[in-house]
Amino acid sequence: MIRAGVVGAAGYAGGELLRLLLAHPQVSAVVAGSASLAGKPVTTAHPNFRKRTDLAFVPYDDVKDVDVLFLSLPNGAHRLDEFRGRAPLIVDLSSDHRLRDATAYETWYGAAHPHPERLADAVYGIPELHRDKIRGAKLVTGAGCNATAAILAILPLVRAGLADGARPIVIECKVGSSEGGRDASDDSHHPERSGVVRSFRPVGHRHTAEIEQELGCRVQLSVTSVELVRGVLATAHVPVKDISDEKVLWRAYRDAYANEPFVRIVKERTGIYRFPEPKLLAGTNFADVGFALDPLGDRVVALCAIDNLVKGAAGNGVQAMNVALGFAEDAGLGFVGLHP
Amino acid sequence: MIRAGVVGAAGYAGGELLRLLLAHPQVSAVVAGSASLAGKPVTTAHPNFRKRTDLAFVPYDDVKDVDVLFLSLPNGAHRLDEFRGRAPLIVDLSSDHRLRDATAYETWYGAAHPHPERLADAVYGIPELHRDKIRGAKLVTGAGCNATAAILAILPLVRAGLADGARPIVIECKVGSSEGGRDASDDSHHPERSGVVRSFRPVGHRHTAEIEQELGCRVQLSVTSVELVRGVLATAHVPVKDISDEKVLWRAYRDAYANEPFVRIVKERTGIYRFPEPKLLAGTNFADVGFALDPLGDRVVALCAIDNLVKGAAGNGVQAMNVALGFAEDAGLGFVGLHP
């Protein structure tokens, strides 16, 4: 049994970390750090915990003596030094250590990385990509939610050598409002945000860099906000060469994911849920992937749905912790999701 | 042809006033006053006007030389003196002059009214109630959106003497997020506001005072926020004595509303839209009313749906202006609404 700490526990991803860790069979104690709400019960920020926990937030200084520490701080905070000595395993959900290349970091984040020497130490923490490196790692970094969905959609095609590298992969992510975090803004004001189909970031989204790093190919990402609180659907248009039969695609996806506990291949001929659908995934750690072959044989539409706060953040972090510490990979991640 | 001015034209009700006045057949010019956006095009606040008007906001001082002036200022601003000399007709959408009784004002608004002598001058501007007084009036006050819906639902029963005064009328209004105005807040943050059924004001809502004033009977009002941007549905539970036949109710509603241009009695045995439904009314000035008789004969459920920004604010104000100035009552208010 271990003790787990969360820095930034009052945010949306922080709340999901608490939800998963408080019910985790290998976690005996959770320390919830919040700078703004220290001293208040966690139910102040997360009313779903009413009558289920008496936990209160503590100041960041008191998040210590833990076996694993999750950092759920704003991107660009670069506060790793402050927390590194407090736990043998750090899971950093921010974007501070996702890129291995300091030049790419500067290009996409608009500022030089303050500690480029560290970038090589961190493991990009999607277990489906780097399970071996995560085992025993000391610094695991979370992945961007849009990046996670995009990578998992496309990965089997790249691994199988089916993607035509001569053309970039166009990816469009449709996302919910929780991606923007818990601070209110003019953009998130309900009368303005409700019912939108808003081209939030048509070009230049930072997750592009992570996707290209992990897939090793050029991608063109656009992100559109839709009426949804939780969830991402990545629709990737992957150029391929003369594929005439879906069998080769089935093989690629099965090779990649048949043994993955949290990846499901969703592709049905009939029914309502023929392709991955984020609506079914709220609260779960699943990544549902699917694909469709263009009749002309030169494009595969690769799809992946996730809950941005779970497989796109907190749940993936707990899964990585499970791998790093040698627990059952699905420990504490058993919620199956709701329908309807 | 007249010139019309709007003070507070950058708000949601202000935007609807602009929409209606710019297309009004009797209005030749519109002056749009905004303290915060003076100098900016009105499309800054109201993007729906793109390519339809070059109008820009002006400072409040420049909203003058007009034939009618709409005040769309925050409740409690009490700035009538500042604007009264600028137009022969003032339509004040705030709650500052809705109550005739200064004591009631103090009870419900928590502060003494600064100009109690004025309260007798203002006409409560729902034409279905006070059409005669509005004709030729100089100061017409708008009505609360929840009050408007509640009053129009119940009025026929009171007029016909069917309401049992021994018991209070329970009214529950279900409302959309635009009632809160255009300023973002933690409450209106989309991830928190989306999909709620939130008991916003279970007791003590200020519109209670207006409803009691106009109906002359005791009411108990509750307001619940639901997933909706525009719209109110008032569901009023009116105690009655031994009514065994809906005919008497039909007569009461027809007597009250058969000749009203903007009130429709909606009560059907079949179909999807058997009762008033705010969804159908977005952008229109209609008040749809309906009713159902409890089989035990001692309660009538009286219903009214409106668009809170139109019949509940701007549209009703323009209707009152039409009455006050002798125009056709439905001038500029012809939008029929959308389905689906």
Added chain:
Amino acid sequence: MIRAGVVGAAGYAGGELLRLLLAHPQVSAVVAGSASLAGKPVTTAHPNFRKRTDLAFVPYDDVKDVDVLFLSLPNGAHRLDEFRGRAPLIVDLSSDHRLRDATAYETWYGAAHPHPERLADAVYGIPELHRDKIRGAKLVTGAGCNATAAILAILPLVRAGLADGARPIVIECKVGSSEGGRDASDDSHHPERSGVVRSFRPVGHRHTAEIEQELGCRVQLSVTSVELVRGVLATAHVPVKDISDEKVLWRAYRDAYANEPFVRIVKERTGIYRFPEPKLLAGTNFADVGFALDPLGDRVVALCAIDNLVKGAAGNGVQAMNVALGFAEDAGLGFVGLHP
């Protein structure tokens, strides 16, 4: 460890029964009966179970040799005889055995009850009301979702003798679309159902009878459909006599619910979630209750939010099973819910 069967497992409540029973620590096997989908995997109807279970639907005849049998059949099917011998404990979620009075049944359901002699045998299965009778019972009946919310909102006031019996209690339930079940209809067509505030049943709702039976007082129920899939908020306007202080109300609610594992009193002065909110309860078995005292002292607004498919159906059924069979009352019902 027990074996559990579900008849009607392809419906929405049936799917929730499967979700809860498959993860229940005391349930070793689940038999899922469906007349229409026998032979098909349960994922055909409930795609959330993909990769989590290989269970397939079986014909009703094969739902046998179980320790508990849940009947999730249409109201009025009256098929108890067919299934009664198959398990020592039957939990019937339909309305067939909720009313103890055959006359009331005929009044509200429009047909004589075919087996009036049975009505005395069934226990109305809300543990918060009848825990002692449920222990060891053989036939437990579920409760209507609107009835459950209404009863739990009002119960403390009735128990404490605070409700003024001279006037009826007005109850308005706001409900989501899953209450209508899984069959598509013109009413449920998305373009027509999306964004509605629809007076679904202003008078004459059948759950009235259950509420009156359990509370022993007259109620007037109305049900309004809002934009929501799962959830009910009951807003009850309870006449009281001259209450000047909320302390007496706090005492009544604490007396009733302090020791209840699934009832939470939600009443806060600040924050976004000051009162019960169904949005927080999707997938959970909680009933959140709250109240507000009218400043005039003659009305208490009593509130209760539930997930209609869980505490309003499947979850309450599992809770009742736990009580009946002597398991921990919260076994298998630990999901805490999601925020945001």
Added chain:
Amino acid sequence: MIRAGVVGAAGYAGGELLRLLLAHPQVSAVVAGSASLAGKPVTTAHPNFRKRTDLAFVPYDDVKDVDVLFLSLPNGAHRLDEFRGRAPLIVDLSSDHRLRDATAYETWYGAAHPHPERLADAVYGIPELHRDKIRGAKLVTGAGCNATAAILAILPLVRAGLADGARPIVIECKVGSSEGGRDASDDSHHPERSGVVRSFRPVGHRHTAEIEQELGCRVQLSVTSVELVRGVLATAHVPVKDISDEKVLWRAYRDAYANEPFVRIVKERTGIYRFPEPKLLAGTNFADVGFALDPLGDRVVALCAIDNLVKGAAGNGVQAMNVALGFAEDAGLGFVGLHP
């Protein structure tokens, strides 16, 4: 003044035709044909018309003696012969006459066209493309809603020779539920359809053929259903060669659309509505277009938002009628839209 007829007036596009034609300044009479609702008031299908019209549906045989006849029949009905003699101008909203190439029709619609000789007669009725041919035409065909949005997004880049023809254009349309028409289905059942991000047609959408015909270049279209009733946002990823400055794009869009009454270029650096947004367009005939240049200079994201039932169907049809008959192009199409 003319007389206008509508065949298929009970459908969603039919209802919008009635709304626009009944308020059209050049239309003196409207004949509303419905096979299923003949004899019933139009309010049976379109409750928004209550108290605004006494019009009733007539059988198709009685839709005659009109100056213009709108056919709003299912795709593939091929009933032109039946109606052609009834009016000098036919506007066919179906897909029966959109493609000029009978081979392409067979490829995309899965059946030989029964009257290939007719395909040359019809004018593809988007005025922004074929205004000159529409003037005086006898058979004008509507365009697919997704096709309309996609074409108007991309057209300026093709006209200006900026699109790199060596690579296909990837287009993703996000669409609302009204695209599916008024018949309920399992897919449109509210509990299943609410809140989805559903990959409705990732490959093989029939509108591909229209887009390729009108733009003369290869496109790869995907359609995703989102939580929305009305509206389409087309996001087109247009390959370009080394564009380093947005000025060339501004010029292309201004050249194409500066004089178009219904096309607005929406591209702002600040504010909430920086790009085209279908939410603002419900009920209007606007096509809002915008664009963004990928920093790498090899992709332009071209955007277009419309209301699928107006600019994507009925409104565009009325606009085409206005052009064909020499009326002011915006006659009857003045609704500015709502915000919020």
